[in-house]
Amino acid sequence: MSQLIGHQIQESTEIQKTISDLVGSVQKLNAQLTGIKPIHPEHAESGKREIEQAGKIRGRPLHFNYVGSGAGHGAYVELEDGSVKLDLINGIGIHLMGHSHPKIMAAAIRGALVDVVNQGNLQPNREYSRFLEKIVGLAGKRSRLKYGWLATCGTMANESALKICRQKKTPARMVLSFKNAFAGRSTMMAELTDNPAYKQGLPEYHEMLRLPFYDKRDPQSIEKTLTQMKEHVAKHEGNISCFVFEPMLGEGGYQAAPREFFLPLLEFCKEKQIPVWADEVQTFTRTGELFAFETLDIGNYIDVCTVAKTAQVGCTLYTEEFNPKPGLIAGTFSGTSAALSVGIETLEILTKEGYLGKNGRIMDIHHKFIGMLNELNETTCKGKLQDAGGLGLMVAVTPFDGKKEQVDVLLKKLFDKGLIAFSCGKDPVRVRFLIPAIIKDSDIQVAKSLLENAILEGV
Ligand SMILES: Cc1ncc(COP(=O)(O)O)c(C=O)c1O
Numbered sequence: 001m002s003q004l005i006g007h008q009i010q011e012s013t014e015i016q017k018t019i020s021d022l023v024g025s026v027q028k029l030n031a032q033l034t035g036i037k038p039i040h041p042e043h044a045e046s047g048k049r050e051i052e053q054a055g056k057i058r059g060r061p062l063h064f065n066y067v068g069s070g071a072g073h074g075a076y077v078e079l080e081d082g083s084v085k086l087d088l089i090n091g092i093g094i095h096l097m098g099h100s101h102p103k104i105m106a107a108a109i110r111g112a113l114v115d116v117v118n119q120g121n122l123q124p125n126r127e128y129s130r131f132l133e134k135i136v137g138l139a140g141k142r143s144r145l146k147y148g149w150l151a152t153c154g155t156m157a158n159e160s161a162l163k164i165c166r167q168k169k170t171p172a173r174m175v176l177s178f179k180n181a182f183a184g185r186s187t188m189m190a191e192l193t194d195n196p197a198y199k200q201g202l203p204e205y206h207e208m209l210r211l212p213f214y215d216k217r218d219p220q221s222i223e224k225t226l227t228q229m230k231e232h233v234a235k236h237e238g239n240i241s242c243f244v245f246e247p248m249l250g251e252g253g254y255q256a257a258p259r260e261f262f263l264p265l266l267e268f269c270k271e272k273q274i275p276v277w278a279d280e281v282q283t284f285t286r287t288g289e290l291f292a293f294e295t296l297d298i299g300n301y302i303d304v305c306t307v308a309k310t311a312q313v314g315c316t317l318y319t320e321e322f323n324p325k326p327g328l329i330a331g332t333f334s335g336t337s338a339a340l341s342v343g344i345e346t347l348e349i350l351t352k353e354g355y356l357g358k359n360g361r362i363m364d365i366h367h368k369f370i371g372m373l374n375e376l377n378e379t380t381c382k383g384k385l386q387d388a389g390g391l392g393l394m395v396a397v398t399p400f401d402g403k404k405e406q407v408d409v410l411l412k413k414l415f416d417k418g419l420i421a422f423s424c425g426k427d428p429v430r431v432r433f434l435i436p437a438i439i440k441d442s443d444i445q446v447a448k449s450l451l452e453n454a455i456l457e458g459v
Contacts, residue, residue, distance in 0.1 A: 023105045047083075067079060074443070084418070098437075180249055248391050256389060262298055304319075310346060397430060
């Protein structure tokens with residue numbers, strides 16, 4: 001049988017060799033980036049111009065003095081001002097494999113060689129179905145999730161999820177969700193998000209029913225949340241479209257909750273036939289298993305699950321019963337060919353190279369990173385880096401008294417010293433790290449010394 005030209009392009013040994021030579025040449029240059037470097041005097045001026053211009057043209061200065069040069073190596077990234085930083089935030093969690101991972105680069109090039117840059121839901125290419133096959137297969141191992149629909153980001157995946165739940169429970173409109181939840185930036189996801197700073201001037205639609213998240217300091221926490229859920233349901237019986245939750249509050253402060261917290265809530269939803277939607281946009285691939293619902297062993301309760309970020313595209317996963325009627329979810333874009341190809345490769349690497357499971361590299365990194373923060377808190381930075389915790393590659397710590405002004409100063413200081421981190425939570429505000437899965441133990445020691453220096457200088 002003759003081979004399709006599209007398949008010949010992907011499988012040609014000549015093209016594969018060209019890709020590997022190309023990646024090899026780029027890697028040779030990137031390999032020079034082995035550690036942090038300060039701003040280079042020769043690039044200081046032009047770098048500053050780039051940063052100022054980016055801020056000027058969007059009407060708001062950049063949060064950090066960060067414009068990437070296009071080079072990076074593992075956990076390190078080179079900026080336009082010639083500095084090299086240890087990147088522990090990775091585009092708020094997109095670059096799970098760090099910067100310029102050779103397999104990720106090769107996958108992106110393979111994707112770039114297909115006939116179209118963007119794929120769509122009407123005319124998909126093979127990457128579309130390969131990605132969905134893979135993620136649905138993996139999701140279905142420990143849940144009833146059976147189908148997936150692509151979107152371009154987490155917000156749009158969440159929009160599809162909410163529509164699916166609402167259609168299933170029509171005409172119900174109310175949504176059970178946690179205090180301090182974050183769900184994205186569309187009108188509806190801003191409503192679902194519990195942060196007034198993200199919706200200044202927007203009308204309230206009064207469709208959210210809030211529940212307190214787990215509080216490890218309160219022995220009554222589980223009971224209180226369940227009672228609140230029961231009260232909401234009693235008051236709005238028949239008008240609840242779903243219960244949506246982040247398995248660990250992301251923007252809300254990186255406070256993890258045990259399985260025992262979720263179980264009674266999920267059992268109650270099951271009893272009342274309230275759809276359960278897990279927003280795993282931030283937790284996907286990070287908690288030691290692919291899905292946090294696996295880490296928490298609650299997969300059987302999940303009706304709908306959303307992912308994005310490390311997947312490189314948004315995706316809404318759902319069970320047989322939640323497959324929506326035609327017309328409800330669609331959209332022009334389903335992701336770029338390169339993004340889909342990289343999404344497939346990321347799942348391949350994660351499942352085949354020892355990253356997952358209790359003894360996998362992700363949990364190894366988690367323990368080492370938390371250990372490092374606790375050690376600082378007990379020794380040179382006594383009491384100034386408290387409550388280190390999180391799940392897998394999502395780690396946060398409360399510096400000083402957890403005041404916003406202190407954390408902002410600390411984060412800028414860390415950035416200037418060469419460590420990129422970010423904040424989360426409101427009270428307290430915490431420093432968070434979205435650690436790349438390829439970080440080396442020696443990089444964790446670099447982070448330690450930068451943190452120690454910055455904390456000892458004070459704010
Ligand atoms: C839990 C959660 N849901 C949804 C989103 C929105 O995803 P995106 O920014 O890709 O639209 C985010 C982004 O941070 C998130 O953390």
